[in-house]
Amino acid sequence: MGIKISPNPVISNAIIDYIVPGNGKVIITLVNSFGQQLQILCNASLSAGQYKITLNDKFKSLVKGVYFLKIEQNKLKYYIQFIKQ
Numbered sequence: 001m002g003i004k005i006s007p008n009p010v011i012s013n014a015i016i017d018y019i020v021p022g023n024g025k026v027i028i029t030l031v032n033s034f035g036q037q038l039q040i041l042c043n044a045s046l047s048a049g050q051y052k053i054t055l056n057d058k059f060k061s062l063v064k065g066v067y068f069l070k071i072e073q074n075k076l077k078y079y080i081q082f083i084k085q
Helices: none
Strands: 002-006 014-020 024-032 037-046 049-055 065-073 076-084
Touching (some): 002 076, 014 024, 014 065, 037 065
Antiparallel strands (some): 002 014, 024 037, 024 065
């Protein structure tokens, strides 16, 4: 399982690329630096494979700072950090 956001740092638009190793429910969550869940970006049952989410102006309203994306599937969790400019 893996996840990548580009560009990093993010201004307003971003592309999230992620790989799902097996079949099952996938949840991608935007989390702030305090560990608080801000938004669910994906909540779907997916087959193994590579996926992409294009977010236009989705992060525009976020305050500048450090954030995390969390991807979960079948009790596995993976986090990446990104910066909002």
